[in-house]
Structures are given as structure tokens and as C-alpha cells.
Amino acid sequence: MLTVNSINCGIVIDHITAGNGIKIFEKLKLDEVNFPVVLLINVPSSKLGKKDIIKIENKIDVDITMLGLIDPEITVNIIENDKIVKKMNTVIPKEVQGLFKCKNPRCVSNFDEYVTPKFRLVKANGKIHYRCNYCEELTSYSI
Amino acid sequence: MSLKGRHLIDPNDFTMEELNEIFNLADRMVEERDAFGEICKGKILGTLFYEPSTRTRLSFESAMLRMGGKVLGFSDAGTSSVSKGESIADTIRVLSSYADVMVMRHPKEGAPKLASEYSFIPVINGGDGGHQHPTQTLTDMLTIRRYKGTLENQTIAFCGDLKFGRTVHSLISALSNYKGSKFVLISPAELRLPGHLKSSLLEKHNVSIYETESLEEVINQIDVLYMTRIQKERFFNEADYMRLKDSYILDRHKLKDSKEDMLVMHPLPRVNEISYDVDDDKRAIYFKQAELGIYVRMALIALLLGVNVNAYS
Numbered sequence: 012m013l014t015v016n017s018i019n020c021g022i023v024i025d026h027i028t029a030g031n032g033i034k035i036f037e038k039l040k041l042d043e044v045n046f047p048v049v050l051l052i053n054v055p056s057s058k059l060g061k062k063d064i065i066k067i068e069n070k071i072d073v074d075i076t077m078l079g080l081i082d083p084e085i086t087v088n089i090i091e092n093d094k095i096v097k098k099m100n101t102v103i104p105k106e107v108q109g110l111f112k113c114k115n116p117r118c119v120s121n122f123d124e125y126v127t128p129k130f131r132l133v134k135a136n137g138k139i140h141y142r143c144n145y146c147e148e149l150t151s152y153s154i
Numbered sequence: 155m156s157l158k159g160r161h162l163i164d165p166n167d168f169t170m171e172e173l174n175e176i177f178n179l180a181d182r183m184v185e186e187r188d189a190f191g192e193i194c195k196g197k198i199l200g201t202l203f204y205e206p207s208t209r210t211r212l213s214f215e216s217a218m219l220r221m222g223g224k225v226l227g228f229s230d231a232g233t234s235s236v237s238k239g240e241s242i243a244d245t246i247r248v249l250s251s252y253a254d255v256m257v258m259r260h261p262k263e264g265a266p267k268l269a270s271e272y273s274f275i276p277v278i279n280g281g282d283g284g285h286q287h288p289t290q291t292l293t294d295m296l297t298i299r300r301y302k303g304t305l306e307n308q309t310i311a312f313c314g315d316l317k318f319g320r321t322v323h324s325l326i327s328a329l330s331n332y333k334g335s336k337f338v339l340i341s342p343a344e345l346r347l348p349g350h351l352k353s354s355l356l357e358k359h360n361v362s363i364y365e366t367e368s369l370e371e372v373i374n375q376i377d378v379l380y381m382t383r384i385q386k387e388r389f390f391n392e393a394d395y396m397r398l399k400d401s402y403i404l405d406r407h408k409l410k411d412s413k414e415d416m417l418v419m420h421p422l423p424r425v426n427e428i429s430y431d432v433d434d435d436k437r438a439i440y441f442k443q444a445e446l447g448i449y450v451r452m453a454l455i456a457l458l459l460g461v462n463v464n465a466y467s
């Protein structure tokens with residue numbers, strides 16, 4: 012079994028559905044940083060079978076809403092002095108602002124630079140969609 | 155809740171009681187129009203037409219002028235400097251100090267909603283791309299109410315392009331709030347009402363829906379027949395177009411099987427979906443419908459402005 016030293020001070024993004032780790036790694040632009048980051052993939056998990064984990068040796072600002080949008084199974088642990096000082100569960104956000112664009116090419120939010128796209132969560136046929144505040148079209152988010 | 159200061163972006167922005175308030179006032183305005191000739195004196199309607207739509211613009215201007223108000227605006231953003239590179243938010247923040255109520259038509263869907271977030275005065279959506287055109291819906295509802303006496307227990311047929319026609323989508327969704335509404339949907343298979351709309355109607359309102367390809371099959375059971383145009387390019391192939399095109403044209407011959415008091419409606423302009431020989435029939439009310447559009451806009455503007463509508467009657 013591969014072992015990786017635990018981090019002293021930073022963030023652990025845990026319970027990432029296997030396969031999503033690399034996508035989140037890229038989304039957070041962790042390939043561009045100058046502090047230690049570890050991406051573990053296919054780690055055995057009792058909850059998920061297999062999971063991915065990202066360990067970041069620095070306290071960066073992680074957008075919990077965005078992580079919930081990508082994968083609501085994710086938990087985020089804040090580490091200080093080798094101890095977990097805060098545990099956060101992500102949730103599927105009910106409202107999203109500015110994290111993605113409306114897929115309707117005729118929507119005003121795709122033309123007016125001043126507009127922040129705004130969406131509200133809609134569940135239809137077990138699928139998660141976001142309804143645009145402006146044109147009301149549904150957009151499903153995927154990374 | 156009063157309508158004063160509110161926006162109209164989507165027909166669902168107003169409750170059934172609020173819609174009734176608009177229709178009741180519109181009825182009074184039809185009966186004695188001159189009594190309302192001064193109620194908007196000193197008020198200005200801004201007409202922000204980012205794409206030309208002469209018919210809609212004139213109907214709003216006429217409505218305001220008939221109440222003694224004034225109008226200002228532009229009718230084509232291409233020839234005016236107002237929109238060049240400026241965000242809608244900035245334009246609206248400035249223009250909302252020039253008028254007391256505004257109507258906006260815009261080719262981009264959701265633009266009037268965006269405007270309403272920055273406007274200090276009521277915004278009326280005068281049509282945003284293929285999305286909404288709420289004053290058309292209000293016009294259609296007022297027409298049915300005036301001619302049938304009620305919006306309840308009507309069998310309303312929509313004929314033509316039910317897939318892309320926004321007037322149809324808005325009107326169906328508005329009418330589904332009224333009890334006893336029955337919808338008959340007449341269209342070629344490829345131009346049927348979108349599935350998501352149909353299922354939300356069935357789930358939320360428990361209305362009855364009957365779909366058919368043939369107008370002749372159902373014409374004798376209909377209270378209101380709402381005709382729309384089918385554009386040739388919407389058909390998947392030429393053979394279907396040739397086979398079906400005449401089935402969606404209403405003429406005197408098809409009309410003879412219909413109820414005596416059926417209403418034939420159309421949002422206008424028509425091309426060939428209603429033949430001219432129908433115009434003289436008493437069931438044909440599409441020109442009256444266009445006229446009622448002025449009254450519904452008058453009532454809407456007066457209520458959004460909160461002017462005194464009782465002063466003269």
C-alpha cells in the first residue's frame with residue numbers, strides 16, 4: 012500500500028468520486044502552484060468503494076459551492092498543526108452565481124459582459140439541472 | 155399586493171386576482187374609453203426597442219397616448235447610439251430617469267428581466283427573442299374572457315406550430331391555472347408541444363390534453379380555436395410538408411362544422427393559415443383581438459403607474 016505523509020497545515024479534499032480527482036485538480040489549477048500538493052486516485056473507501064483524495068499543503072480558499080456542484084459526496088478538512096480543525100460537507104447548491112454559463116446561445120447572459128449568470132436548482136427525472144434566472148432554459152453542469 | 159411599481163416580465167409574475175384587476179379595468183376602458191383619456195397626463199412611457207417591431211411598439215404608444223400620456227424611445231438599437239457597447243444595466247439606470255414606465259423589446263432572451271433588476275421604474279417585457287411576450291398573452295386572455303364571459307371550462311384548441319410558438323406556450327401555461335381548461339393540440343408530429351411543457355401541465359394542473367394531427371377531426375368540439383403559422387422550414391421533409399400543409403389552413407369549408415359560438419383567434423400577422431373567406435364569419439375575431447390588445451396595455455400601464463383610474467367614472 013502506497014503511503015503519503017499527512018500534511019501539517021492545509022486542506023484535504025476527501026471522498027471525491029474516483030475519476031473526478033484529476034478534474035478538480037485541474038479546476039483548482041493545482042498544477043500551477045508552488046506548494047506541495049498530492050493527488051491520490053483509486054484509494055479504497057468503505058463508503059465509495061474507490062475514491063480520490065487531494066491533499067494541499069497550504070490554506071488556500073476553496074469554493075465549497077463549486078465543489079458541491081462537481082461532486083456532492085466531497086468532504087473538505089482543514090488541517091492545522093497536524094489536526095483536523097474543521098470538517099465541511101459539500102452540498103448541491105440551490106443557487107449558483109457565475110460558476111458556469113447558460114447553455115442557451117440566445118440568452119442575454121452570454122452577450123452582456125455586465126451580467127453574472129444566475130441559476131436555480133431544478134430536479135427533473137432524477138437529474139440535476141440549473142434554471143437560468145434570465146432566459147429560464149435548463150443547463151446541466153459537468154466538468 | 156398592488157400592481158403599482160411592479161414589472162411584467164412573464165405572465166406568471168401576476169396572480170389570477172391581479173390579472174383579473176387588469177382585465178376588469180380593460181373592460182371598463184372598452185366600454186367608456188373617453189373617460190380614461192386624461193388619466194396618464196404628465197406621465198411618460200419609454201419604448202426601448204432593441205429590434206424593430208412596429209406593431210408592438212405602435213400598440214404600446216397608442217395605449218399611452220389614448221390615456222393622455224407621452225411617449226419617447228427608440229425603435230431600432232442599430233440606428234441609435236444608446237446600446238453601442240453599453241451594458242443593459244447602465245442604459246437602464248440612465249433611461250429610467252427619463253420616463254415613468256418602460257416597455258422593452260430585445261432580441262436576447264432574458265434582457266427585460268435583466269433590465270428590471272436595474273430599473274427604478276416598471277419594466278414591461280415587449281418580447282424577448284423566442285422566450286416571452288406577456289402582453290400578447292394578456293391580450294389573448296382578455297379576448298377569451300370578453301367573448302366567453304369567463305376563462306373557465308373552455309375547450310381551447312391550438313393549431314399549427316406548437317413546438318416553437320412562444321405565444322402558444324405562454325397562453326397554455328396561463329390558461330392552465332383556470333379550472334376546467336381542456337386543451338386540444340393540433341399539429342404535425344414533429345411540431346408538437348414540447349414534452350417538458352406537456353408533463354408540467356399534466357403534473358401541476360391536472361388539465362386534459364388531447365393531441366391530434368387533424369383539425370377536421372376535432373373542430374366541432376372546440377370553444378376557442380387559436381391558429382398559428384407553420385413555417386415551411388420547420389418540416390423535416392418536403393413530402394410531409396406537401397401532405398400536411400393544407401390540414402392547418404382554416405377556410406370556410408372546415409369552419410362549417412364548428413360550433414356557432416366558437417372563436418377563431420390568431421396573434422397576427424397571418425400569412426395563409428386562415429384564408430380570407432373566413433374574415434367575414436362572426437366567429438373570426440382576430441382583428442377584434444388586436445384591438446383589445448390596446449385596451450389591455452392601457453389597463454396594464456395605468457395600474458403599473460398607479461394612476462387614479464376612478465377619477466373620471
Ligand SMILES: [Zn+2]
Binds near residue numbers: 114115144
Ligand atoms: Zn439563460
